[in-house]
Amino acid sequence: MKLAIVGAGPSAFYAASRILSGLPDAQRLRVHLFDRLWAPHGLVRYGVAPDHPEVKNCTHKFDGAAQDPRLRFFGNVNVGGTSTIPHNVNVPLASLCANYSHLLFATGCTVPTLHSALPTSEYCRPALSLVHWYTQHPSHQLPPPLDKITHVSLIGNGNVSLDVARMLLTPVSILKQYDVPEAVLEVLSRSTVRHVSIIARRGPLEAAFTTKELRELINLPNASMMPIDKSILDTSDVKLTRQQSRIFQLLGKGSKQPFGSTEKTWSLDFFRSPTGLMPTSNPSFAQLSLAHTVVDPITKKAELTGETSLMQTSLVVPSLGFQGEPNMPFYDPALRHLRTVAGRLVSSRGNVVRNAYASGWASTGAKGVLASTMIDAYAVADTILSDLSSPEADIQDASKDELSLNQSPDLESIPSEVEQGLRENSIAGYDDWRRIDQEEVARGEALGKERERMGWEEARRYISPN
Amino acid sequence: MRKGSNGLGWSLRRREFHSSCGMCKLTTSERLTTELHGHLTRPEPGTGIKVTFKDSKGELIKTVEARDGDDLLSLAHEHDIDLEGACERSCACSTCHVILPQELYDILPEPEDDENDMLDMAFGLTDTSRLGCQVYVTKEMKEMGERGEIVATLPSATRNMFVDGEPIQ
Numbered sequence: 001m002k003l004a005i006v007g008a009g010p011s012a013f014y015a016a017s018r019i020l021s022g023l024p025d026a027q028r029l030r031v032h033l034f035d036r037l038w039a040p041h042g043l044v045r046y047g048v049a050p051d052h053p054e055v056k057n058c059t060h061k062f063d064g065a066a067q068d069p070r071l072r073f074f075g076n077v078n079v080g081g082t083s084t085i086p087h088n089v090n091v092p093l094a095s096l097c098a099n100y101s102h103l104l105f106a107t108g109c110t111v112p113t114l115h116s117a118l119p120t121s122e123y124c125r126p127a128l129s130l131v132h133w134y135t136q137h138p139s140h141q142l143p144p145p146l147d148k149i150t151h152v153s154l155i156g157n158g159n160v161s162l163d164v165a166r167m168l169l170t171p172v173s174i175l176k177q178y179d180v181p182e183a184v185l186e187v188l189s190r191s192t193v194r195h196v197s198i199i200a201r202r203g204p205l206e207a208a209f210t211t212k213e214l215r216e217l218i219n220l221p222n223a224s225m226m227p228i229d230k231s232i233l234d235t236s237d238v239k240l241t242r243q244q245s246r247i248f249q250l251l252g253k254g255s256k257q258p259f260g261s262t263e264k265t266w267s268l269d270f271f272r273s274p275t276g277l278m279p280t281s282n283p284s285f286a287q288l289s290l291a292h293t294v295v296d297p298i299t300k301k302a303e304l305t306g307e308t309s310l311m312q313t314s315l316v317v318p319s320l321g322f323q324g325e326p327n328m329p330f331y332d333p334a335l336r337h338l339r340t341v342a343g344r345l346v347s348s349r350g351n352v353v354r355n356a357y358a359s360g361w362a363s364t365g366a367k368g369v370l371a372s373t374m375i376d377a378y379a380v381a382d383t384i385l386s387d388l389s390s391p392e393a394d395i396q397d398a399s400k401d402e403l404s405l406n407q408s409p410d411l412e413s414i415p416s417e418v419e420q421g422l423r424e425n426s427i428a429g430y431d432d433w434r435r436i437d438q439e440e441v442a443r444g445e446a447l448g449k450e451r452e453r454m455g456w457e458e459a460r461r462y463i464s465p466n
Numbered sequence: 467m468r469k470g471s472n473g474l475g476w477s478l479r480r481r482e483f484h485s486s487c488g489m490c491k492l493t494t495s496e497r498l499t500t501e502l503h504g505h506l507t508r509p510e511p512g513t514g515i516k517v518t519f520k521d522s523k524g525e526l527i528k529t530v531e532a533r534d535g536d537d538l539l540s541l542a543h544e545h546d547i548d549l550e551g552a553c554e555r556s557c558a559c560s561t562c563h564v565i566l567p568q569e570l571y572d573i574l575p576e577p578e579d580d581e582n583d584m585l586d587m588a589f590g591l592t593d594t595s596r597l598g599c600q601v602y603v604t605k606e607m608k609e610m611g612e613r614g615e616i617v618a619t620l621p622s623a624t625r626n627m628f629v630d631g632e633p634i635q
Contacts, residue, residue, distance in 0.1 A: 052558065054553045054554075054556035054557070054558035055553060055558050055559065057552065057553045057554040057556060057558075058552040058553065058559075060554065061552070210583065210586065210587060211582070211583040211586050212580070212583035212584065212586075215579065215583060242586060242591070243586040243587075246582065246583075246586060369559070369560075369587055370552055370559055370561075371550075371552065371559050371560050371561045371587065371588075371589070372589075374550060374552060374561060375589070
């Protein structure tokens with residue numbers, strides 16, 4: 001098997017590691033990972049919050065998998081279409097398929113879900129653009145104007161929303177020991193943000209955040225939570241799950257620092273659905289209109305009560321989840337990710353396609369934590385391995401316009417665009433990454449922090465000085 | 467400060483436990499070579515505390531010998547038992563979830579908040595679930611265990627269990 005994996009995030013590495021360790025003696029096995037990001041590990045590097053360094057320990061396992069000489073990583077390579085990252089080496093999907101017998105999409109969900117009433121403007125930008133800013137993602141997001149604003153409204157209460165809240169509310173003296181770029185720390189140190197409102201359409205029973213993330217906000221040393229109305233926390237007629245009851249306990253107790261005793265404050269504003277955002281006569285504020293809701297106890301859907309309210313806010317940050325890229329083959333607009341059955345790709349005519357797979361968020365949609373991604377990647381890897389030994393009968397070749405994999409490719413060949421990119425030092429391999437990784441950690445050590453990141457131009461000079 | 471923390475926040479939890487072996491000071495690249503195995507010292511055969519790992523169907527995976535103080539995750543890694551430890555014993559994931567018999571669960575110190583926060587998200591959670599990295603084998607456990615044996619069962623984990631990223635209750 002010669003397998004191309006599009007993407008080099010956790011799902012790609014967990015799948016690769018399972019396949020390599022499942023076939024320890026296979027001499028004619030190759031696993032090549034292609035990522036438009038020049039550095040490997042996807043959301044572990046460009047998504048995990050800086051103050052969650054423990055989550056990044058999974059990269060040691062990925063480093064271990066990359067030591068297998070049958071695995072190669074090609075960073076800064078975009079497969080299919082044209083990338084939004086200008087320095088990418090672009091490789092058409094057909095060119096990739098001509099060199100591989102098997103294909104796995106582990107492309108994640110990279111497109112933020114937006115809110116129809118909240119178009120991006122100077123008062124509104126998606127949470128992903130803030131995450132990309134503080135992780136120094138190659139999409140080069142401009143810093144938010146934190147020195148000119150006082151009130152931030154996060155729309156949605158999933159873990160990305162709470163990550164952004166913590167970045168805005170945690171003292172810089174704490175953040176500076178982590179993997180936060182110096183330029184980001186500089187902007188954060190000038191922040192005049194005083195309140196972060198976390199707005200959700202439904203109630204605490206439907207809250208998307210996890211207990212850990214809520215606890216971290218609640219324990220912040222320098223920020224306090226606006227107490228939650230007791231009526232919202234009344235659950236006398238509901239049977240709570242374990243997680244719900246622990247979340248309700250935390251919400252009832254309130255933040256470690258009493259409300260009002262701190263310079264910064266935050267609130268969980270439940271049962272509010274944004275309906276519009278208008279500029280005001282004061283350029284520092286826009287006006288966010290909110291419709292009030294109740295949750296239907298049967299359908300669990302938010303329903304409007306007819307009441308509304310207005311909120312003065314300086315920056316609205318929708319954080320409503322992610323979806324796949326609509327221009328990808330096998331993308332299903334209704335699902336908002338790739339069509340799969342048990343990890344096997346399904347064509348637009350409903351046929352299961354031979355030797356082509358998807359794993360992780362590309363296949364399941366953007367949900368679950370690292371552990372769920374790992375379990376899914378292992379399951380898809382097991383499907384690939386079992387298809388190798390006993391192919392399922394009702395699987396068909398993809399139509400030529402969808403995919404045209406090569407049943408007996410040359411074992412060492414790579415797409416000509418990639419070969420050229422390697423000659424021009426436009427592609428980072430895993431060994432290059434290991435050198436950069438060590439250098440980033442060394443630079444961080446000198447600054448008393450976990451790591452100081454490089455951008456692509458600097459990384460490229462570092463790995464090929466001439 | 468959290469236990470096992472070096473004040474920087476990303477050290478392995480309860481690392482002081484292994485401080486005598488010196489391996490905890492390894493660099494990332496050095497750690498790679500020890501990755502496949504935890505860094506436990508195996509007891510002299512016949513002298514250790516017996517720990518049995520079973521799969522979700524109750525089938526025996528392996529019985530191994532532990533020293534007083536070994537954690538179940540390191541023990542599993544030392545003996546190539548398929549228990550993940552994605553966050554490397556820092557209590558930041560739920561991949562080393564194990565299920566214990568009631569009588570063993572009862573004598574363990576209560577899980578702390580951070581372990582409970584992770585168990586909230588574990589797949590196939592039971593009333594006697596723990597994170598393997600937080601369970602330390604002791605002689606006392608041996609006496610409580612069935613026939614002087616400590617049994618840890620790995621939960622079933624298949625993608626069929628996911629509904630919106632949550633395990634089916």
